[in-house]
Amino acid sequence: MVFKSIITQKEDQNIFLNRILFSSLLILILASIIFIRLIFLQIYDSDQYKLRSLNNTIRMQSIPPSRGLIFDRNNNILAENRPVFQLEMIPEQVQQIDKILDELGRLNLINKNKISELTERIEKSYQFKSITLNTKLSEKQIAIFANNRNIFKGIDIKSRLVRYYPKADMFSHALGYVGSISSKDYLRFDSSIYTGKEQIGKTSIERDYETTLHGYPGKEKLLVNVRGRVMDRLDTEPFQPGNNLILTLDSHLQEIAYNAMQGKKGAVVGIDPTNGEVLIFISTPSYDPNKISQGMSISEYKAFQNNKNKPLFNRAIAGQYPPGSTIKPMLALGGLDMGYINPDNFIPCEGHYLLPNYSRPFNDWARHGSVNTVRAIQASCDVYFYELAVDMGIEKMSSFLSKFNLGKKTLIDLGSEKKGIIPNREWKKNNFKSKQNQSWYQGETVITGIGQGYMLATPLQLAMATAMIANRGSAFRPHLVRAIENIKTGELTYTSTEEINNLQHIKQEHWDIIHQGMVAVVNERRGTAYGIFQSNVSVAGKTGSSQVFSIDKSSTKEIPEELKDHGLFIGFAPLEKPKIALTIIVENGGGGRVSAAPVAEKIMQAILNSERQDGV
Structure with a gap:
């Protein structure tokens, strides 16, 4: 056996101790690095890593x-x-x-x-x-x-x-x-x-x-x-x-009007003249919104869109129709106000009107004999209003009718409203490309006097104009929302509306003439709506026909339904304190008396029955 010297053993021991010391020092350094890193992670970077952790585990x-x-x-x-x-x-x-x-x-x-x-x-x-x-x-x-x-x-x-x-x-x-x-x-x-x-x-x-x-x-x-x-x-x-939302609509009146329309194409709008609240708002044919809201296939929806009767089309505010004879009370009021007509003067109606230097006559729908303002409204004499239109001229006629808010939006609280057209020379110049077509002709003035030609109005516009007649010159902006109920507090915030006073300057005796004529439409023998309503009913009205296709009156029974005239009726009731101003349009109904007035009668009767039950 070989023994190491004492010196050699000592050297080996030193080497071993140095290795231990070096290893310990290395471990200490590594531990210090880890410790310092942990401090940074837990103290300085803790928010960042906590956020990362939460984002990985919690979702909103x-x-x-x-x-x-x-x-x-x-x-x-x-x-x-x-x-x-x-x-x-x-x-x-x-x-x-x-x-x-x-x-x-x-x-x-x-x-x-x-x-x-x-x-x-x-x-x-x-x-x-x-x-x-x-x-x-x-x-x-x-x-x-x-x-x-x-x-x-x-x-x-x-x-x-x-x-x-x-x-x-x-x-x-x-x-x-x-x-x-x-x-x-x-x-x-x-x-x-x-x-x-x-x-x-x-x-x-x-x-x-x-x-x-x-x-x-x-x-x-x-x-x-x-x-x-x-x-x-x-x-x-x-x-x-x-x-x-609490709406202005009356379900009872809405149901009466809806059933009276019998699914025919058209619209019914009824307004409370005292505040602009819309009581009736109907466009027919209609559709079931439940079918759309609860899920409808693309093909089913396209069938709705392509339906020739256009059930999705909102005729009440977007349907634009020639107003026909429903504008005659408004035009007569303008003639009285400007001095173009005297209510006591009579003019002869031979069933046609001849415009100087014009080749063809402008026909009336009947020979009315001698008529004054009241009788002209009552019997809807075209000749009387042909003459008045020519006397007033298109510019004054257009300006006066615009005071009834025709030719501009009513600003009801619904989108998609159309503004209609009240034509004049400037309008024609701006809407026709050909210079020849931009000229305004006297014959166009004549037919504008009976609500035909270029003139267009929506049912809502006519209802608002009727409210102005009922109120003798003022009306309120129509609206459908009566109040908003705060779901937290139950508090009701009511809708406030603007009053329009375009015609309050007009003499009361002139308003009396217009009202007399409209009452005679409903209650006197020569009235165009006589016999539709009960006798001596407290209703004022005016029928109208909107021409779709120019055709000889004697041939109307033979033409297809889609070419027949639209039927219109405007009116208000009761006479003393009007509660509703009403417009009905029945597309291709063949005239206001036969199509629109019967719808109005059912609605007006419900209003008057309610008045009697309330003891008014």
């Missing part, structure tokens, strides 16, 4: 708000929210998906023809996320599913709110409808208060009061794993429902 989900309700003036519900039940599947919880879908189809719980489409959607979606299989289950389908629930693991029934309109077709053009939110809709409103799941107003009141009806979404804090699956619900902030 919006809860769509319930939409505000809509009532009529008597608190009858017109638009509400109802739950519908839909069938949903979470694919990862379902074994043999194809087999299950076939079974659901066999039980008529899903559309058999859409199974392949559903399969494709399921394959493209996250397996842990719910897929809707049927958006609206019937009570029978719900019962069938309940009886077979044990074989449908991973499939369940969920509820959601949809808009429901109890009166269906009757109020559709006033209320409008709702639908799924689109990219264009996001541009119209603050996208931060929309979740993308709710329905949004598409037309009429639903659209124009969207911000009032919508409300504010709630929020839900969800704990999710790395795959996005919800593990827990940590917190919920409830949504704020939308505010309610």
